[in-house]
Amino acid sequence: MRSEFPILSRRVHGGKPLVYLDNAATTQKPSVVIDAISEFYRHHNANVHRAGHVLGAEVTSMFEDARRVVAESIGATAEEIIFTRGTTESLNLLASTLSARFTGGNARRNVVITEMEHHANIVPWQMLRERTGAELRVIPVLDDGSLDMARAEELIDESTGVVSVVHVSNTLGTTNEVARLAELARRVGAVSIVDAAQSVSSAEVDVAAIGCDALVFSGHKVYGPMGIGVAFIRRELLDTLPPYQGGGSMITSVSFEKTTYAEGPLRFEAGTPNIEGAIGLGTALAWRNALDMRAVVAHKQDLTDRLVGGLQRRDGVNVHGRHQGHSGIVSFSLGGVHPQDLGLLLDAHGVAVRTGHHCTMPLTQRYSSNGSIRVSAAVYSSVDEVEMFFSALDRACAVLR
Ligand SMILES: Cc1ncc(COP(=O)(O)O)c(C=O)c1O
Numbered sequence: 001m002r003s004e005f006p007i008l009s010r011r012v013h014g015g016k017p018l019v020y021l022d023n024a025a026t027t028q029k030p031s032v033v034i035d036a037i038s039e040f041y042r043h044h045n046a047n048v049h050r051a052g053h054v055l056g057a058e059v060t061s062m063f064e065d066a067r068r069v070v071a072e073s074i075g076a077t078a079e080e081i082i083f084t085r086g087t088t089e090s091l092n093l094l095a096s097t098l099s100a101r102f103t104g105g106n107a108r109r110n111v112v113i114t115e116m117e118h119h120a121n122i123v124p125w126q127m128l129r130e131r132t133g134a135e136l137r138v139i140p141v142l143d144d145g146s147l148d149m150a151r152a153e154e155l156i157d158e159s160t161g162v163v164s165v166v167h168v169s170n171t172l173g174t175t176n177e178v179a180r181l182a183e184l185a186r187r188v189g190a191v192s193i194v195d196a197a198q199s200v201s202s203a204e205v206d207v208a209a210i211g212c213d214a215l216v217f218s219g220h221k222v223y224g225p226m227g228i229g230v231a232f233i234r235r236e237l238l239d240t241l242p243p244y245q246g247g248g249s250m251i252t253s254v255s256f257e258k259t260t261y262a263e264g265p266l267r268f269e270a271g272t273p274n275i276e277g278a279i280g281l282g283t284a285l286a287w288r289n290a291l292d293m294r295a296v297v298a299h300k301q302d303l304t305d306r307l308v309g310g311l312q313r314r315d316g317v318n319v320h321g322r323h324q325g326h327s328g329i330v331s332f333s334l335g336g337v338h339p340q341d342l343g344l345l346l347d348a349h350g351v352a353v354r355t356g357h358h359c360t361m362p363l364t365q366r367y368s369s370n371g372s373i374r375v376s377a378a379v380y381s382s383v384d385e386v387e388m389f390f391s392a393l394d395r396a397c398a399v400l401r
Pocket of ligand 1: 085086089168169197198218359
């Protein structure tokens with residue numbers, strides 16, 4: 001598989017093999033995805049849903065094929081898939097279009113999120129709070145890195161309008177009980193949203209099995225291009241939501257007196273979309289769908305066990321959270337060592353990891369005020385790379401301590 005990813009054979013810093021363990025930030029792209037984007041511009045480039053000419057017709061059918069692949073990949077239908085710029089825009093779209101639930105006669109009064117959310121699933125709800133006065137309730141994380149589900153049951157009540165939770169934490173690697181949380185939301189008539197940015201790349205994610213109303217993710221974290229993402233919204237809910245942005249493509253008719261809006265996902269796709277991004281994402285998901293997911297899960301579990309085990313055997317290392325499950329994401333801190341210093345030394349050995357707060361400031365600061373070092377594997381990550389990481393870690397520690 002590694003040979004399908006051209007960048008993985010790169011050498012850095014005077015000939016050292018690149019050991020790319022920053023996959024939670026973004027994944028690398030297989031040749032099929034790179035070629036699909038290049039092929040789009042070389043042979044097809046035209047606008048979508050507009051032109052009657054041959055290129056326009058080809059591009060529209062490629063774009064809508066990509067929507068179908070995305071839908072099939074997560075157990076949805078194409079009419080439930082909105083293309084966005086990424087997880088962040090998808091969550092902003094939802095927070096914006098769901099605002100009306102928090103105002104007026106039957107207003108709901110709170111949004112429930114968790115302590116382990118990415119900033120993309122915190123800030124849009126704080127902005128909604130500023131607009132509507134809604135309360136933000138936060139399900140706490142226990143010391144082992146799991147969610148306090150007993151507290152979740154108390155916090156989600158009849159006054160809750162939205163429950164928005166991360167599937168796999170980008171910092172701790174914890175896999176949350178999203179089906180259970182969606183069930184708690186459903187019981188009180190709240191909208192359930194799952195941030196699947198870190199799960200779609202290497203797990204079966206099925207919106208029907210989860211039972212959520214909405215699910216969001218980014219193309220660039222699932223071996224696809226940047227600047228493209230997805231908001232799945234259950235059709236019955238989608239039909240009730242007002243538009244997000246106004247412009248071309250999202251209308252059926254416009255006059256100065258009155259405009260009528262398009263039905264389905266197009267109502268939320270104003271303007272020229274990221275067409276090559278959508279085509280690249282469809283290609284990436286088709287590539288992912290052809291993998292043996294059971295083998296992927298077992299491989300990621302093996303890498304996770306090696307990472308956690310190796311870290312726990314070293315003096316002064318504090319592994320954050322419990323890291324069960326196959327997420328391949330492990331964060332840690334090292335007594336007396338600033339994460340950034342360690343990150344720089346690892347980089348000098350060709351090892352790319354992430355240091356800092358990982359856009360989860362409230363969570364990371366709970367474990368370590370300086371942030372942490374995060375190692376994250378992808379399907380193409382190898383046991384050799386884990387060993388090279390540990391060898392670089394030991395050499396860096398010998399310098400720093
Ligand atoms: C769990 C999670 N949610 C949301 C995001 C935001 O994704 P994007 O920057 O692609 O919009 C990320 C990215 O790191 C993430 O890991």
